[in-house]
Amino acid sequence: MTVSIGEIYEEVQPSDVAPEGGQIHGPRAGWKLALSSFVENRLAVAGAGIVVFFILFSFVGPLIYHTNQNSTNPINAFLPPSGAHLLGTDSNGFDELGRMMKGGQAALEIGFFASLIATVIGTLVGAVAGLLGGVVDAFLMRIVDVMLSIPLLFVILIVGDRYNGATVFSLSIIIGIFSWLVSARLVRGEVLSLRVRDFVFASRTMGASRRHLIYKHLIPNALGVVIVNITFQVADTINLLAILGFLGYGLNYPQVSWGDMLSNALNYLSDGYWWVVYPVGVCLVLVVMAFNFIGDALRDTVDVRLRRR
Amino acid sequence: MTAYLIRRLVTSLIVILGIALVTFLMTHIIAPSPGRAILGDRASRAAVNAFDNAHGYDRPVWVQFGSYLWQLVHGNLGYSYKLNQTVDSLIAENAPHSMWLSGISVFLSIVIAIPLGIFQAVKRNSVADQAITAAAFTAYSMPQNFLGILLIGFLAIQWHLFPAEASQSERIIPYIFAFHSNFLPIATLTITAVAGYSRYMRSAGLDALAQDYIRLARAKGLTEPTVLRRHLLRNAILPMVTLIGLSIPLLLAGNLVVEYLYNSHGLGLLFINELGNEDFPTVIALTLLGGIATVVGNFVADVALTVADPRIRIN
């Protein structure tokens, strides 16, 4: 499963079926085109802006807005927003705004790390399957089929329950090693379609080595798909993290991510402590949305079919 | 077509076998000896060993896998030692609630998403289109738990319009008719699904509008509603079938979050509760079931699509 529906588009949209010919750009020209069309897309620029803002908010913010995030202050738990605490305090008496910055660090870090791990594994598996073909391909793809069918959230919860040390690192690994399936499929699809394309065929007939093929043609062309996927993957991971935290399988104190901050949200709301719920929820939505904007725009720019239109 | 379907069926069965292998290995690695968990802290090592022996947990792995498969084929998903019941009976108690929640939400989201998407496609780039797109994008970027928290926070806690929890009825019939109690859980699932489906429906609609047969229909002088109904709707609906089949994993996850959030009886809540109980036979059986549901969903989606649109059979 994924938490956002993004991955389904990948599957249904015909982009992983071999494009029916069309113009072929050399890699460099493609990137220029991509960049310009990305910048033209206002939503994508807004998305990038939001992401930059939250990176600054989370990593630079604590340098400007100094709060005590180390020693608990039980007597000052759940103070409403005031001049001293712009967004009040949480159950441990920590400043909520400062906590959100800390939570943002973990959410973004896990989002990036897990996506990176997933993409690296996925690209390798997909490339190997696509290039070698035959039995290896069939075997790897059946594994992907099997793992893709087992609900990801369930598996991560079970594994997390059993082995989780619940640090940024361990959570990134757990999410990463169970999220590479889609990128493996996409990369394989891309490799397969590239293999049959003219320029690869051409280089082959010209006697290019296999290594040359991979580095000069396949990787640059598959990279687009990979980058699109990594963007969606970050959005999905942050989303998943929100759910894991909410269900109580997130990070452990003193680490915190936005999802963990929502784990008692319902009780907080019924007790009237809105300031420990809504602001952090809004951060989550904005960041996930920003990555989706960027992902959509990137997909449009790398998708040859759309560009033709 | 038949050959394709048979091949597709065989692949599905292989995948199901693979899922069974994975869930079996999970059980084996995570909880190789349920004896300790069942007999408690005070039981001696000898007692635990005796239990494992009596229940066959000390046999070779492949023998255990064989008997696991044998049990699965006979519809026996295992035994929850924590709850003193077969997993089958737990599923029988909880599945109807989950199926109703998912079913009604999928139904509602289709009923809402299709006209919405087509409307957006037709009124492309209008203010309404952009507003809907923005709303859909927001809903679709929102973790489902936060969507639920918002709904509960405002509609239940602030304005007291709906209860904050689903109907607590164990029996399915009263549960189904508890529309007021179940409004928020259904709304949470539906909003998320509509956000995804309508977005897809919009682009499918745009694709279809650009096709020759629509232009032809318009050229023939058919009225716009007729064109939309007869041609656009029918052709654009096709991919929806696949989309729904493919969204089963999402529905499962959504159900888990929503059932936990609204404390609604169902497989998702059972999963979370039993995970906390370290009741691995139950959680792993539910994972297996989720996997099988996904494969079946994909298969049905493919078959439906193939039957409806012969052009799909490319490979």
Next chain:
Amino acid sequence: MRAWIKGARAGAAVAAGALVLAACGSGTGSGGGGTGGGNTSAFNAPGGYGKLPTQSGTPKKGGIVTIAESPGAGPNYIFPITPAANESVYTIDQFQYYMWRPLWWAPQGATPTINFPQSIASAPAFSNNNKTITIHMKSGWKWSDGAPVTSKDVAFDLWLTKAAVKISPANDGNYTPGLYPDFITSIQTPNSTTVVLKVNKTYNQNFMFYNQLGQIVPLPAQAWSKTSASGATIPFANLANAEKIYKFLNAQSGKLATYATNPLWQVVDGPFKLKTFDPSTDANTLVANPAYGGPVKPKIAGIDNVAFTSTSAEFNQLLSGNLDVGFVDFSNLPQVNTLKAKGYNVWGYPDFGFSYIGYNFKDPTGDFNNIISQLYIRQALAHLQDEPAVIQSKGVFDGAAGAAYGPVPAVPKSPFAPANALTNPYPFSISAASNLLTSHGWKVVPGGTTTCQKPGTASNECGAGIPKGTALTWNLIYGNSPAVIGAQDEIWASNAKKVGITINLSSKTFNYIISNLSDVSNPSNDKIWAMQDFGGFTNSLYPTTNELFNTKGSFNFGGFSNPQIDKAIQNSISSLDNTAVQKEIGLVTAQQPGLFQPNADLVFAFKNTLSGPPASFADASQYQFSPEYWYFKK
């Protein structure tokens, strides 16, 4: 918090037969004696929460009292000799005891001691160096089939318990090999109201009475002494027959669906009889037993025990006014005013038990075993706990907890409490902790990493096996539910950081901890944890820590070993010194084998249409409901 422990897995909650006695309780009748009766101010003392209902109004006959069961913790075993796997206060106190009364009833309101007016027998007489015990039963108690409750019924229970543990030690959750019922060498019933027991050696008489014999629950021999539903009764006073009878009754008790229909379970001596039982949720209803022979006859018509899947579901039902009695989770305390507005009295008080963080004296990681063996380290750790702040904090207990400094808490006050159980020997003080470390050769770096500067065994050095440069960095694995466990531990860890001690927290489910970390028979995990906190234990009325802190204790999962304490425990069990257990607890409190934490209140909401003697409501804090005292107001 301990409710979870007992509910989820009673096995871990039982320290030396704690459970049966620990949580039985009853108020005194309107005319009855006992300390708790009528004096509400006694319960509205420090450590308590809210106000206990006062007695008012004119009793109305009839009415059904609706009581919330703890989520996921309904009763699942009806036969009173309860296996370890099924044992919990929800099965025993809040279900079985309505139907089958223990020989001695305890405590009195919120006070953990025996309530004689409510008991079937008077205090036992000890003779022959405590090796002969004579029990006199009162008249007037009878079974619902008309037969009187006699000495034979006591003997029947003893024989069946002997048979049960012979078949498997797991058949009685309270069983400790060598103790009850193994130590009983002869059971005689010279007449229908006298039981004479002989035991194999001298035991401390308080231990024997308050800790061991309290497990006796007379069973209806005239109805149950058989091996099939249709068969005739057979003699039970030999092990062979007793085993057959036990197997039959145990098998009947496994059939949850037949609980309400099986004629066996309709023969009761308690105030209520089972009417319906839902095997899938464990929800059940009971009706008043018209033949009840106890001193206070029920005025209500019955009890409806309602099952819930979550605390929030239960709280919502309280808010909508659908429950007469229900617990209030800590997370809901800020909404207590709403509850009061809905017509509830809200009151809480701690049960007799303790919560603590267990230390692992066997964990060699970073020389933790050597570090924690130093008393000054454990004292420093105790000084780092700010109990008053934790109790007050809205983020933790919100006022609903009592202080506790050792295995016997300050509240509720036990007759066996030593002096240092009532005043904190190691009050919160960062500087005291820091001084202890500094004076033992540590370089304290507030907020950083404190390291050992002076290795060695002299009194101003770190201690044996602690090399120079050793850091004070450990892990603490705590239970993820209820949330107050983690909240307290976070505050403690944060205070520890102020003297340069790093405590790395991670959470696990309760079940994970008790089946992987607190498992004495599974030492392979000894290296993966330095500290653990799954909650705590409910004490027996006689709170010896025999199984927990005795070197050979069956729950001594941290491997704590102190010859002085071993000796004191030995005295608590088998000396003739009637104050032995006070001495033992005093020592344990001073030695800090774990970090003792505040004792959480069990907070309840009682509908204000319901009334009765305040003490009967106070019983709830000890997990025992006493609805036979309650009535609806006219």
